[in-house]
Amino acid sequence: MERTLSINVxxxxxxxxxxxxWIHKIRKLGGINFIVLRDRGGLVQAIVEKTEDLDKLKELTTxxxxxxxxKVVKEDRAPGGAEIHVQNVEILSPVxxxxPIEINKKDLNVNLDxxxxxxxxxxxxxxxxxxxxxQAEILSAWRDFFKELDFTEINxxxxxGAGAETGGAEMFEVxxxxxxxxxxxxxxxxxEIMAGVFERVFETAFVYRxxxxxTSRHINEYMSLDIEMAFINSWTDLIDMHQDLIKYVIDRLKKNSKKEFDLLGAKIPDFVKIPVIKLREAQEILEKEYGEKCIGEPDLEPKHEKQLCEYSTKKWNSEFIFITHYPSKKRPFYTMDDPESPEETLSFDLLFRGLEVTTGSQRLHRYKDHMSKMKKRGMSTEGFEDYLNVFKYxxxxxxxxxxxxxxxTARFLELDNVKEASLFPRDMNRLKP
Amino acid sequence: MERTLSINVxxxxxxxxxxxxWIHKIRKLGGINFIVLRDRGGLVQAIVEKTEDLDKLKELTTxxxxxxxxKVVKEDRAPGGAEIHVQNVEILSPVxxxxPIEINKKDLNVNLDxxxxxxxxxxxxxxxxxxxxxQAEILSAWRDFFKELDFTEINxxxxxGAGAETGGAEMFEVxxxxxxxxxxxxxxxxxEIMAGVFERVFETAFVYRxxxxxTSRHINEYMSLDIEMAFINSWTDLIDMHQDLIKYVIDRLKKNSKKEFDLLGAKIPDFVKIPVIKLREAQEILEKEYGEKCIGEPDLEPKHEKQLCEYSTKKWNSEFIFITHYPSKKRPFYTMDDPESPEETLSFDLLFRGLEVTTGSQRLHRYKDHMSKMKKRGMSTEGFEDYLNVFKYxxxxxxxxxxxxxxxTARFLELDNVKEASLFPRDMNRLKP
Structure with a gap:
């Protein structure tokens, strides 16, 4: 007989x-033996009556x-409004x-480790x-958004061989x-090289730090969702597109992931146009509203990211906020400096519910600009030859x-630690499972 | 003014x-200066007349x-049937x-290196x-096929930390x-662990060998398209689904990639039901039809894979062929042996245009079967604890x-070397670009 999924019973x-x-639960209630069965659709309840079947189950655990x-029988008290009166039980894999851990409780009640x-x-x-x-829905929506805009997927x-953008210290050696x-x-x-080929490219792949x-914000192997886009008129094109992306992802989550958000008690944010402010303005807000003496600092502290999201939610009703114009010295060499204020860059981060979830910028696109910036920074071009050459062409x-x-994923679902949003996270002490 | 793509001119x-x-070509024809411009849509021709613009172009190369x-003017001899009479040229990045290589020729005419x-x-x-x-279309179609069948994407x-399925010698150390x-x-x-969670999972990610x-068939970093499916009735469920997958991918390529196949002079195969034969039968064909003395060998040689595809095309009109029941000793420990013939496994490869493009099997699913197979092979369980434990549960x-x-990608496009289908391939001698 063909298999029926629990949701269709x-x-x-x-x-x-x-x-x-899987046997999710076994219950005895008033002399009746219930099996609650779990499949990828959910749960279904079955009543076991035959001695022969009860004997089979005796030795087994969940x-x-x-x-x-x-046979399917209407039963309003059962999940889904029906239950199965068992004629036969076949054991495929006995436990x-x-x-070691009861996974059939609503709350797992275990610590992170x-x-x-x-x-x-x-x-x-x-x-x-x-x-x-x-997470799978976010990833799928993310890719669909860019495919619709004529982006080409690359791998x-x-x-x-070389070419750490930010110095080699943070790279794993192979x-x-x-x-x-x-x-x-x-x-x-x-x-960037591929933006010179297809103009618009995206990649979704693991990267390594x-x-x-x-910390609760870092893992050493993570899925980086990357795009690069040629023929932009301005860095603001990227911000505009990013606004649309967030709206698109939110719409998809509302459409397809409501059940999961409800189960986890998390709220899918409503999309409102995301405010865009300069780092300098953000620091003024932090000083004025939160007494943080941070004006002129090159970056935000984790605490500041939380405060700015709180402020943005209160003031603009947006749990997202773009912070722009990070100082040149804190951004990688390929970032374009602001022609009107060369100490600052045409760069931005997106903060969401207290955490940076995006980082981006306009890049240099002329060979001579790269050369002069690298020289100014005292950087060697060694290891960057293939990258730099492309700017000659x-x-x-x-x-x-x-x-x-x-x-x-973690911010959408309001999880405490980013590791909870990685199937098998890698950190300094964790190489398995 | 907003940008118009060449295909819309x-x-x-x-x-x-x-x-x-990009300036794809600059041509002078009867005293007229043509620029052929390339963008992500294709090519468009522009006629430059003003001395001022001609001066700007003088120093530039393609x-x-x-x-x-x-202004757009109808011109039947131009690509797309129209050309642009130039009013202004702005140089964004001069070359x-x-x-070093003329990329505007139909044939690049360079060797692989x-x-x-x-x-x-x-x-x-x-x-x-x-x-x-x-390649992007194959990848997108592949994912869509499995999403429609309720597979969950995993990363x-x-x-x-450990756990090479086939001995550690083929793994890169980090x-x-x-x-x-x-x-x-x-x-x-x-x-497999994740099939115990979501029942049906897929992953598209780099793996490392x-x-x-x-060889022309190997790269050391490649994109592995992986699926795992629980509650199969038999290994033949996998074959049936794989048939549907190939049909789905072919349909998508016919719909969206005809232009690229035409450009490359490659033929999208018509889908016909893919023949399924045992390794033993394949070897009998090889001996009878090609005089290859290979009966009883544990695997096929590259030459045999070519011959079997040739035979399949001739005999069954299919450029694909499934070879099944590889010997147990040549397949990884987690493969299920055929209960009716324990020297053989419930495994299969798919050959396509002379090359293995898929490998798959039914796996062991009971802890005791794993233990007895590992013991029989003299394998240590060290490094496999997390994997093996899941079979207890x-x-x-x-x-x-x-x-x-x-x-x-390489077989669909009939490329000589798999490296041609990798953007930046890695091999023993190639770590860059």
Whole structure:
């Protein structure tokens, strides 16, 4: 018999069905034996009566995998409004030992380390599955948005010979046959090269940061959502497109992920036009509203990011806020300085619910501008030859941005730690599972 | 003025437009100066008459990036049936030195090393862009197919602590803070774990093979398209779904990529039901038809893969052919042996135009079966603990397969070398660009 998913059982009242899944719960209630079965659709309840079937189940614990055949009966008290009166139970994979973590409770009630240590099991809990269902939806929506705008998907190498944008210290070293190589910390140089080919490109791939610190905002391997776009008129084109992107993702989440947000008690924000302010203005707000003495600092502290989002929500009703014009000395060499204020750059970050989720900028596009900036910084061109050469061969004005998928997921779902939004996160101390 | 793409110019005859792009060619014909401009849409021709504009162009070579404003005039001899009579040329990025490779010819006429050494430039040629447009379409179609079947996209770690499925020799070593780690050679163990969570999962990501050989079929970093599916009734479910996948991808290519196939002189195959034969039968065909003494060999040689595709095309009109039941000793430990013939496995490869493009199988799903197989092979369970534990906690019958995106692209487009289907391929000697 063909398998019926739990969500479709109630449509087949009076008929015989076969359902397959995990034993989520076994309950005895007034002498009746209930199995609550879990499959990718949800839960379905089955009543076991035959001694033969009860004997089969005796030795088993939850998470055993079974196929149940039986008749569907209307039952308002059961999940979905129907239950199965069992005719046969087939055991596909018996579980005979105790499960180390009870994953059939609404609240897993474990600390972060336990959650991650037992990941293959804890991921089966509805709350954990919901996180990664939302993540898949964000990723899918993100790609669709750019495909509709004629962006071409690219896949650029993660094993690189050299060319750390921000100094080599933050790169993981790889033994590459007899050579030394590194794991890419971003597709930056490649995506710029590719903007010279397809004009508009995106990539969704892991990148690697050998940052030796453990915070709730960092993981050492993360999914970077990258775009680069040629023939922009101004860096503000990127901001405008980014506004549309956020609206698009929110619309898709409202359409497809409401169930998961409800389960996790998180709110999908309503889209309002996102305010755009300069870093300098942001610092004035921080001083005036929060007493933070930060005017003239080159960057925002984590605390400031939280305060600015709080302020933006209160003042503009937007949980997102763009901060622009970061100082030149704090931004990578390829960033275009503001011609009207060369100490500042045509750059921006997007903050969302207290955290930076995007960083972007207009880039330099003329070879001579690159040369003079590198010289001014005392940077060597070594390792950048292939990247720099492309600017000799005609590069249009361009810019782009990147987002961390795990951060984005974590902020949408209001999770405490970005690691909760990574299936198998990597940090200084965590190489497994 | 807003930019018009080259493909839309002919719709605006009599109007003024602004086009932006690269100078693909500069031609003088009977005293008239033509610029052929290239943008992401294609080519458009412009006639320059003003001395002022001609002076601007004098110093420039092809690949200079310009914006041209002018009036659109019907001209049947021009590409698209219209040309622009230039009113103004603005130079966005001048190119003043000779381009090392002429990319504006129909045939690049360079050898593979030159093609790859000058990748940032050679990728701008129409023939090269076409390859990666097709690749993006395959990838997009592939993901769509599985999303429609309720598969969930996952992203599993590429930095792994241990657990090489086929012995550690083929893994790249990573210096991970103070520990030793490796680059994942496939998401196999993770995708199985995730089949225990979402039942149906897919992943499209780079994987890494430290294979110290250089062939036209191998690259050391490649995009692996992976699926894993729980609650299969039989390994043949995977074959059936794979048939549908190939049909779906072919339909999408016919719909969206005809232009690129035409440009590259490649044929999109018509879908016919793909024949499925056992390795043993394949070897009998090879002996009978090609005089190859290979019966009983554990695997096919590259030559055999070509012969079998040739045979399949002739006999069944299919350029694809499934070969099944590879011997147990040649397949990884997690592969399910055929209960009716334990020396063979419930495994398959898909060959396409002479090359293996898919490998898949039903997997073991019971803990005790894993233990006895590992024991029989004399394998240690060290490094596999997290993977093996999941089988204690209830895993359904499952199986899956993986495809190499570059190989798939190369076979669809009939390219000689798989490296041509990688933007920036990595091999033993190639770490850049």
């Amino acid at each position: 109630a449509e087949r009242i009076g008929k015989e069905v076969m359902v397959s899944g 998470e055993s995998v079974v196929s149940i055949t039986g 005979t030992e105790d499960i 336990t959650l991650l240590d037992f990941r293959p099991l804890t991921l089966r809990a509805f709350s954990q599955k919901a996180i990664f269902k939302v 650029t190498p993660k094993i690189v 033994k590459y046959f007899k050579k030394k190589a590194y794991l890419a910390q971003s597709p930056q140089l490649y995506k 050998a940052e030796p610190h453990s 005609g590069m249009p004005p361009h810019g782009g941005f990147c987002q961390g998928l795990e951060r984005l | 002919a719709e605006r005859i009599g109007k003024e437009v602004m086009v932006s792009g 690949e200079s990036v310009v914006s041209i404003t002018g 003043t030195e000779d381009i 030159t093609l790859l050494d000058f990748r940032p430039l050679t990728l701008r040629a129409f023939s090269q862009k076409a390859i990666f447009k097709v 599993t770690p590429k930095i792994v 210096k991970y803070f103070k520990k030793k780690a490796y680059l994942a050679q496939s998401p196999q163990l993770y995708k 430290a294979e110290p050989h250089s 209830g895993m359904p019958p499952h199986g899956g397969f993986c495809q190499g995106l570059e190989r798939l």
